[in-house]
Amino acid sequence: MNSQGLGSYFDFSNVDWNNMLTATWETFWLTIVSMIVVAVLGIALGLLLYETTNSENLLAKALNWIVALFVNVFRSIPFIILIVLLLPVTSKLVGTIIGPRAALPSLIISAAPFYARMVELAFHELDHGVIEAAESMGATRWQIIRKVLLPESMPALVSGITVTTISLIGYTAMAGAIGAGGLGNLAYQDGFQSNNNAITLVATVIIVLIVFVFQFIGDLAVRRIDKRA
Amino acid sequence: MIEFKDVTKTFDAKQGAVHAVQDVNLKIEDGHIYGIVGYSGAGKSTLVRMLNGLETPTSGSVVIDDVDITALSGAKLRDQRQKIGMIFQHFNLLWSRTVLENIMFPLEIAGKSKSEAREKAKHLAELVGLDGRETAYPSELSGGQKQRVGIARALANDPQILLSDEATSALDPQTTDEVLDLLLSINQKLHLTIILITHEMHVIRKIADHVAVMEAGTIVEQGPVLEVFKRPQQAVTKRFVNEEVTPSLTDTTVVVDQLLTKYPKGTIVKLTFHGDQAQLPIVSEMLRQYPLDLNIIEGGIHQTQEGAIGSLYLQLTGDADQIKGALAYLQKMRVETEVLNRE
Numbered sequence: 001m002n003s004q005g006l007g008s009y010f011d012f013s014n015v016d017w018n019n020m021l022t023a024t025w026e027t028f029w030l031t032i033v034s035m036i037v038v039a040v041l042g043i044a045l046g047l048l049l050y051e052t053t054n055s056e057n058l059l060a061k062a063l064n065w066i067v068a069l070f071v072n073v074f075r076s077i078p079f080i081i082l083i084v085l086l087l088p089v090t091s092k093l094v095g096t097i098i099g100p101r102a103a104l105p106s107l108i109i110s111a112a113p114f115y116a117r118m119v120e121l122a123f124h125e126l127d128h129g130v131i132e133a134a135e136s137m138g139a140t141r142w143q144i145i146r147k148v149l150l151p152e153s154m155p156a157l158v159s160g161i162t163v164t165t166i167s168l169i170g171y172t173a174m175a176g177a178i179g180a181g182g183l184g185n186l187a188y189q190d191g192f193q194s195n196n197n198a199i200t201l202v203a204t205v206i207i208v209l210i211v212f213v214f215q216f217i218g219d220l221a222v223r224r225i226d227k228r229a
Numbered sequence: 230m231i232e233f234k235d236v237t238k239t240f241d242a243k244q245g246a247v248h249a250v251q252d253v254n255l256k257i258e259d260g261h262i263y264g265i266v267g268y269s270g271a272g273k274s275t276l277v278r279m280l281n282g283l284e285t286p287t288s289g290s291v292v293i294d295d296v297d298i299t300a301l302s303g304a305k306l307r308d309q310r311q312k313i314g315m316i317f318q319h320f321n322l323l324w325s326r327t328v329l330e331n332i333m334f335p336l337e338i339a340g341k342s343k344s345e346a347r348e349k350a351k352h353l354a355e356l357v358g359l360d361g362r363e364t365a366y367p368s369e370l371s372g373g374q375k376q377r378v379g380i381a382r383a384l385a386n387d388p389q390i391l392l393s394d395e396a397t398s399a400l401d402p403q404t405t406d407e408v409l410d411l412l413l414s415i416n417q418k419l420h421l422t423i424i425l426i427t428h429e430m431h432v433i434r435k436i437a438d439h440v441a442v443m444e445a446g447t448i449v450e451q452g453p454v455l456e457v458f459k460r461p462q463q464a465v466t467k468r469f470v471n472e473e474v475t476p477s478l479t480d481t482t483v484v485v486d487q488l489l490t491k492y493p494k495g496t497i498v499k500l501t502f503h504g505d506q507a508q509l510p511i512v513s514e515m516l517r518q519y520p521l522d523l524n525i526i527e528g529g530i531h532q533t534q535e536g537a538i539g540s541l542y543l544q545l546t547g548d549a550d551q552i553k554g555a556l557a558y559l560q561k562m563r564v565e566t567e568v569l570n571r572e
Contacts, residue, residue, distance in 0.1 A: 133321035136281050137335040137386070138310035147337065151325045227366040228324045 008197040015198050019186060024206050026100045027182035030172045031210070034107040035165045041112040042164070043157065045071065046119025047145065053120075071113035079171050082106050083178060103180035107171055115164045122156035123149055155226040162218025166211055173207060183207050231257040231280065231390070231422065236289035238275050238446075249275040250286070251446040257439070259389075262416055262423045264437030264454070266430060266469055272446040273426040277392050280424070281313045282306050293390070311339050314383030318395035320375040322367040328354060328378050329363040335385040353381040357411060373404035380411060384419070391415070393425035397432060409435045430469045434458070434533045442466045455536055459503050484526055485569055488544055495546040497526070498556065501565040502539035511562050512541070519555040521547040542569075 045067060052064035077085070083106045087097050094101045126149065134148050150157070176184025183203040191200030238250040250272045257263045265273045278284040279291045282298055291298045293309075301309055322331050329350050336346035354363050357377040367375055376396060383391055393412065397405040413436045416423050427433060433440050433454060441451040442465060449463045461467045485497055502511075507530055516523060526542035545552050559566050 127319075127321070129317060129319055129321040130323060132283065133315070133317060134334075134338070136283060136310060136313070136315040136392075137338050138307035139338045140307065143338055147334065148323065152323060154325065225325075228368050 008195075009201045011198045012202070014196050015202055016190075019190065020199075020202060020206070023176075023181065023183045023186040023203070024210075027169070027172050027176070027184070027207070028210065030100050030103055030107065030175075030180070030182055031165060031169050031214075034104060034111065034168055034172075035161065037104075037108050038111045038115050038164060038168070039161050041108065042115030042161075043119050043150075045112065045116035046123065047149070049116060049120040050123040050149075051141075051145075053124075067116075071116050074109055075113045075117070077110070079106070079110050079174055080178075082110050083175055098179045100181045103172065103175035103182075107168060107175065110171065111164050111168050114167070115160060118160035118164070119153075119157060122153040122160065125156065126152055155222045155228075158218060158221050158225060162215060162222075165214050165218070169207060169211055169214070230259055230294065231255075231424075232292045233276070233279075234290045234292065236276070236279065236286045236291060238272075238279070238284060239287045248446045250279075253289075253446075253448055255441060255448060255451065257422060257424065259422055260416070260420050261439055262413070262425065262437045264433035264440040265424065265426050265443060266428065266433050266440060267443035267465075268428055271443040273443050274394055276443070277394065277424055277426055280390065280392060281310045281315060311335070311386045312388050313390045313392060314386070314388040315392040315394065316376065316379040316383050316396045318398045320367070320372075320379045320399075322375060322378055322382075324367050327364050327366055328359055328370070331367070331378050332381045332385055335382055339386050349385060350381070353384055356384070356415075357381045371404070372400050373407055376400065376404075376408050377411065380408075380415070384415070389421055391421055391423045393423060393427075395426055395428070398427070398429070405432070406435065412436055430472055434531060442469065454533055455503070455538075458533060458538055485542065488524070488526065489569075495524075495544045496552050497542065497544050497569045498559075499567040499569060500539075500541045500543065500559065501567075502530075502537075502541070503565075504536040506562070506564060507537045507539040509562075511559070511564060512543070515555050515558050518558060519547075519551045521545050521551055521555060 048067050049064060049071070052060040052067070055061060055064065074082070083103070086106045086109065090102050090105050091097045093105050096102050130152060131144060131148055134144050139147070172180070172182050173184030173187070176182040176186070177188040179185065183206055187200045187203035190196055191198075191203060233253050233255040236250055236253045237248070240247040240249055253276060265277065267273050275284050279286055280293065280298065282301065286299055290300075296309065298306075298309060323334065326334065329347070332350035332353050333343075333346040336349055337343075341349070351363065354360055357380050359374065359377050359381065362370065362374065367378065370378070379396070391412075396412075397408050400408060409432060412423060412425075415421070416436075423436075425432065425437065437454050439452065440454050440457050441448045442457070442463065443449070444463070444465045450457060450461070450466045457466060458470055461470045488495065488497060500512075512523075522545070524544040524546075526544060528539070528541040530537055530539040545555060556566055556568070
């Protein structure tokens with residue numbers, strides 16, 4: 001047992017700054033990689049949901065049903081349970097169940113459906129008149145997606161990925177607690193389990209800073225893209 | 230030439246079938262500005278959207294220059310759509326693109342190269358009077374400027390037909406007139422057919438040469454604008470024409486009512502002049518022949534594409550025989566007269 005008083009938070013002599021740096025890098029890397037995959041996957045799924053909603057085509061209806069089910073189910077599973085549930089899949093996919101790489105499948109599978117719903121909503125909120133205008137010019141479906149849907153809903157897509165990324169940072173910490181590395185792992189093992197409150201505090205501050213940075217970049221990007229005001 | 234043949238469109242709604250368009254037959258000659266007027270829900274939009282396949286008729290056919298639009302689908306329909314420009318009430322511009330990029334949009338769709346599209350768009354921006362605003366975003370433009378972008382965009386692929394769906398309904402009166410003037414000059418410069426949907430007779434009067442009046446999915450009256458203005462047959466047409474010829478109709482009615490109460494013996498007449506009549510001293514000649522007291526209540530004159538229409542409300546007091554004679558004289562001069570009585 002180390003010191004248990006509040007002063008222990010500021011006993012930085014026990015903080016291994018090299019470990020801290022490595023953990024920060026792991027968290028950062030996990031967040032960035034999963035964010036990119038979630039963005040691509042979420043937009044694809046969201047687009048699929050949008051395009052198959054209200055379709056008369058039987059195949060499209062079936063597809064919509066399957067995708068919607070997938071999205072709803074995986075969005076509902078608490079993240080900590082999802083990691084455990086996916087352990088066999090993870091070990092097949094990335095060959096290990098420990099370390100940052102092992103956290104990727106569950107991070108992506110939990111966040112992509114969440115983002116897909118946001119993407120679908122963003123497309124539905126577009127002014128239908130603009131899509132009709134593109135149709136009246138003889139645009140193909142693909143041209144409408146590329147030249148109307150995506151650019152016109154870009155601010156919503158970017159603010160959506162910002163929100164998603166911030167919850168992803170929270171998830172990386174949770175994944176870290178059960179062996180995925182990163183700041184969560186450090187805060188739990190070296191901090192909590194070794195009674196090293198200063199490590200927990202430093203890890204927390206760094207995570208908060210990372211969240212701030214992502215939020216700032218996201219807000220800035222939205223302001224730059226949005227030409228409506 | 231555009232031809233609607235026995236066109237019917239029925240929507241299945243929860244309350245049962247809705248006949249949006251019913252048995253419409255209509256021919257529109259090349260180069261005309263054809264107005265379709267009606268209250269909202271009359272089926273005008275549905276009818277016009279059949280021309281570019283945004284709506285398909287339940288039965289009947291829509292033929293443009295011997296091509297049956299209703300039979301087209303896929304790539305052929307998209308090719309046909311590129312030959313028809315369309316402008317909208319709410320402009321429907323892409324907010325994420327500048328003026329120039331918005332005008333380039335249909336050219337990109339048609340597969341033109343970026344540089345070719347840019348050149349063409351610059352030329353079009355100039356044509357609609359937007360030179361200098363090419364790099365502005367739609368949110369930085371006024372309503373009239375936005376519609377100018379809409380018009381330039383609609384002209385990008387050199388269409389033979391321009392569809393205007395309530396294109397001036399969101400604009401103030403002065404801007405409306407500016408946009409209408411632009412449409413008229415485009416019609417004359419580029420010789421394209423313009424079909425415009427509106428609920429404002431003012432728009433029809435200002436630029437259309439032919440008009441069709443729609444009510445409950447059917448065309449109740451059609452013909453050259455001046456003909457329809459002169460001799461409206463249907464109740465709905467009369468309402469539209471009245472709204473236009475006497476914009477202050479309700480005010481006039483109040484004054485007429487007061488005068489009728491005040492001078493129960495006087496006769497109040499509404500005169501309508503057409504074309505050259507509006508420029509003749511008919512009333513003063515009438516007074517010379519029949520010495521009566523005359524009180525002018527309200528009057529106005531409106532220019533249409535094919536001539537002027539004037540309206541005048543008069544109160545005549547004096548000898549009953551003289552009044553009778555005066556009315557006969559007006560009729561002889563082919564002025565439409567209507568004696569207003571208290572109801």
